[in-house]
Amino acid sequence: MHPPFPSARIFLLALLLVSCSPSLQPFQLPEGIAFKDFTSGQLYDSGSLRGKLLLVNFWAAWSPASIKELPELAALAKAFGPRGLVTMGVCLDDAQPSELLVFAERQGVRYPLVWPGDNLLDAIAPLETIPYTVLIDNEGKILARFRGPFKPGDLREAVEKNL
Numbered sequence: 443m444h445p446p447f448p449s450a451r452i453f454l455l456a457l458l459l460v461s462c463s464p465s466l467q468p469f470q471l472p473e474g475i476a477f478k479d480f481t482s483g484q485l486y487d488s489g490s491l492r493g494k495l496l497l498v499n500f501w502a503a504w505s506p507a508s509i510k511e512l513p514e515l516a517a518l519a520k521a522f523g524p525r526g527l528v529t530m531g532v533c534l535d536d537a538q539p540s541e542l543l544v545f546a547e548r549q550g551v552r553y554p555l556v557w558p559g560d561n562l563l564d565a566i567a568p569l570e571t572i573p574y575t576v577l578i579d580n581e582g583k584i585l586a587r588f589r590g591p592f593k594p595g596d597l598r599e600a601v602e603k604n605l
Contacts, residue, residue, distance in 0.1 A: 532556055
């Protein structure tokens with residue numbers, strides 16, 4: 443009869459190795475938050491957001507404050523995208539997607555544009571003003587909210603702190 447120690451040691455060693463290996467958890471949006479693809483209207487696959495920091499900007503082309511923010515958001519997306527920031531623009535406009543895409547392109551927007559999912563506006567509440575920007579971590583925790591026009595330095599600081 444063999445003592446149970448060798449098996450127990452192997453099990454503990456395997457458990458230790460598995461617990462120490464890095465793994466990216468699936469991105470968990472807060473409950474009720476979903477996006478729809480800008481052109482197809484289908485639900486946006488949040489699986490591509492795994493291991494990322496999500497910056498969500500609610501905007502409309504009719505809002506001068508929204509338009510003013512777009513170049514800074516585009517700059518943040520370009521500067522921090524390679525480090526794990528995903529910037530998404532949630533359009534709250536009634537215009538045709540083709541018109542909005544042309545408009546956004548002229549403003550330098552190169553990040554994904556989406557429509558709000560069915561419960562998004564309720565889940566992100568209180569959505570008090572347009573523009574409205576939210577920073578969400580990989581676990582779906584809202585890290586920061588920027589109501590109305592954000593101060594570029596404040597938003598950049600929040601992004602850098604959480605990357």
